[in-house]
Amino acid sequence: xxxxxxxxxxxxxxxxxxxxxxxxxxxxxxxxxxxxxxxxxxxxxxxxxxxxxxxxxxxxxxxxxxxxxxxxxxxxxxxxxxxxxxxxxxxxxxxxxxxxxxxxxxxxxxxxxxxxxxxxxxxxxxxxxxxxxxxxxxxxxxxxxxxxxxxxxxxxxxxxxxxxxxxxxxxxxxxxxxxxxxxxxxxxxxxxxxxxxxxxxxxxxxxxxxxxxxxxxxxxxxxxxxxxxxxxxxxxxxxxxxxxxxx
Amino acid sequence: xxxxxxxxxxxxxxxxxxxxxxxxxxxxxxxxxxxxxxxxxxxxxxxxxxxxxxxxxxxxxxxxxxxxxxxxxxxxxxxxxxxxxxxxxxxxxxxxxxxxxxxxxxxxxxxxxxxxxxxxxxxxxxxxxxxx
Numbered sequence: 001x002x003x004x005x006x007x008x009x010x011x012x013x014x015x016x017x018x019x020x021x022x023x024x025x026x027x028x029x030x031x032x033x034x035x036x037x038x039x040x041x042x043x044x045x046x047x048x049x050x051x052x053x054x055x056x057x058x059x060x061x062x063x064x065x066x067x068x069x070x071x072x073x074x075x076x077x078x079x080x081x082x083x084x085x086x087x088x089x090x091x092x093x094x095x096x097x098x099x100x101x102x103x104x105x106x107x108x109x110x111x112x113x114x115x116x117x118x119x120x121x122x123x124x125x126x127x128x129x130x131x132x133x134x135x136x137x138x139x140x141x142x143x144x145x146x147x148x149x150x151x152x153x154x155x156x157x158x159x160x161x162x163x164x165x166x167x168x169x170x171x172x173x174x175x176x177x178x179x180x181x182x183x184x185x186x187x188x189x190x191x192x193x194x195x196x197x198x199x200x201x202x203x204x205x206x207x208x209x210x211x212x213x214x215x216x217x218x219x220x221x222x223x224x225x226x227x228x229x230x231x232x233x234x235x236x237x238x239x240x241x242x243x244x245x246x247x
Numbered sequence: 248x249x250x251x252x253x254x255x256x257x258x259x260x261x262x263x264x265x266x267x268x269x270x271x272x273x274x275x276x277x278x279x280x281x282x283x284x285x286x287x288x289x290x291x292x293x294x295x296x297x298x299x300x301x302x303x304x305x306x307x308x309x310x311x312x313x314x315x316x317x318x319x320x321x322x323x324x325x326x327x328x329x330x331x332x333x334x335x336x337x338x339x340x341x342x343x344x345x346x347x348x349x350x351x352x353x354x355x356x357x358x359x360x361x362x363x364x365x366x367x368x369x370x371x372x373x374x375x376x377x378x379x
Contacts, residue, residue, distance in 0.1 A: 001328060003288040003302070047278050051271050051290045057278045076277075078345040078361055205328040 001205055005048050006175045008168040008197070010036075010161045014045055017157030021132055029156040030126045033108070033145070034136040036161030039196040042136050045161070046104055049134070055102040060110035066121035069111075077101070089124075096129040108137035112144045119151050126154065163195025172197065177204050179211025182219035192238040193229060202229040203238075268298050269308050273348035276318070276340045283325050283335040284309065309338060311351035315366040317342045 007015075017032045024030070034042055050057040056076045058069070070088050074081035077095050081088065096103075103122070105111065111118035126133045135141075145152050164172070169190040173181040185207060193199035206228050211218040223240040230237050271291035279286060287305050292298060312318045319341045324334035345361030352358060357366045 003285040004292070005289050007294075047275070048290050050278060051274045052293055054266075054274065076346070078347070209329055 001201075001208060002176050002178065004175055005044075006172050008041070008171060009165060010041060010159075010168075011045050011048075014049065014159050014161075017159040018049070018132070018134070021156035024156045027130055028127050029154050030130055031133045031135065031154045031156065033141070033155050033158045034134065034161060035139055035141055035158070037139060037163075039198065040161035040163060041197050042161050043106060044197075046106060046134060046136050050102075050104045053102055055104045055134070057104045057106070060105055060107045060118065062110055063113070064110050064118050065114075066117050069118050069121055073103075092125065093128055096125060096131050100129075100131065102132040102134065104134045104136070106136045108135040108141055109144075111135075112141065116145075116148050116151060119145075119148070123151055123154060164190070164193070164197055164200060165195065166190045168195075168197075169193070169200050172200055173204055173207075176201065177208050177211070179208050180217040181207050181211075182217055184220040185218060185223065188220050188223075188240070189228065199229040267348075268292070268296065268301055268304060269351075270348040272305050272308060276338075277343055280340050281321065281337060283337050285335060308351055311357055312349065313338065314355075314368045315357045316369045317344065317349065317357065317366070 014032075014034060017034075021030060021032050034046060036042055047057070049055070056073065058072055058076065060069075067085055070085065070092060071081045073092060074088060077092070077099075079091055079095055083091075095101075103126075105122065108119075111122070122133060125131060142158075145155075166187065170183075170186050173186050173189070181204070189200050189203040189207075193203065206226055207218045207223065210222050210226065214222060220240060224242050225240065227237045227239050268291050271293075272287045275287050275290035276282060279290075284302060284306060287309070288301050291305070292301050298304065309318060313320055317340070318338045321337040321339055323337065325337055327334040344359045347360040349366070350358040350360065352365070355368055358364075359366055
């Protein structure tokens with residue numbers, strides 16, 4: 001298996017959202033929200049983007065306060081995190097204006113406690129410095145953010161991460177596998193995984209093992225009796241059933 | 248005495264180039280905290296990068312950081328992808344030195360551009376010490 005980051009349709013949509021935020025009309029609309037159910041690859045995609053764009057990445061925690069957010073941001077930025085809240089805010093402002101470093105906040109759900117106090121603090125920074133801020137969370141954040149009109153209006157783009165499509169699974173097989181994978185097996189991986197990338201990758205690893213033995217293109221018939229992936233939700237393994245004659 | 252070519256004394260602080268594969272790998276370590284070599288390669292390598300053997304490059308970088316106590320090798324490996332594999336090694340970032348990526352020196356040790364000091368190899372479980 002090749003160690004590559006595959007830019008599936010979710011990443012393409014995310015990049016389009018970022019470009020929209022960068023070419024925004026309203027200068028204070030500097031935020032991008034990424035949301036979606038677990039297993040859609042939000043964290044993987046955002047981590048990759050943060051690494052490639054040299055962003056400061058923060059993971060919000062339960063009970064996060066504005067002060068803790070500022071201290072953590074200062075630590076990550078490599079600036080002095082001591083002193084009064086006002087002094088720290090001023091230092092962070094000058095750092096962010098000077099560097100223009102984008103900010104990534106994962107698990108945004110934890111920023112919404114106490115009347116979204118942490119998000120309000122982040123808004124203070126992004127409004128003043130016009131810093132690009134990317135938030136990531138699950139579907140539950142949408143109505144919660146919607147309750148705060150002054151925060152919701154700052155979002156230039158809202159990107160929904162969806163389960164991998166058949167085309168995404170085809171792309172994953174083409175770019176990651178070191179053997180060729182036939183269309184019927186791609187369809188099987190897509191169906192059995194329900195579009196969860198992690199499960200698709202497990203299936204590709206199995207197909208690759210078979211392909212290396214047979215040194216050819218791997219089809220569904222070659223995987224008969226093989227456990228392709230394990231589904232934690234149903235707690236069952238996906239095993240390829242024997243093909244019917246003439247099928 | 249004839250004039251000899253070349254610098255007469257050190258030029259000051261070591262020259263550190265940022266935006267490299269190792270810089271990106273360092274950023275990935277800071278974000279992920281726990282990672283395998285494959286995680287680093289996947290996150291650090293961009294489509295347009297023409298890195299030659301990034302696995303080998305980052306393996307040597309990780310080894311150097313482990314020797315000075317910045318990384319710690321975890322006792323449990325990642326789940327293997329094939330029946331004959333023991334699984335990939337995993338590391339934990341135990342000392343986040345700062346935004347600038349530490350530089351592995353050819354002759355041992357790691358230069359930390361954040362504190363402008365050199366970390367020396369841990370011998371016999373002692374803490375990594377700084378040297379000017």
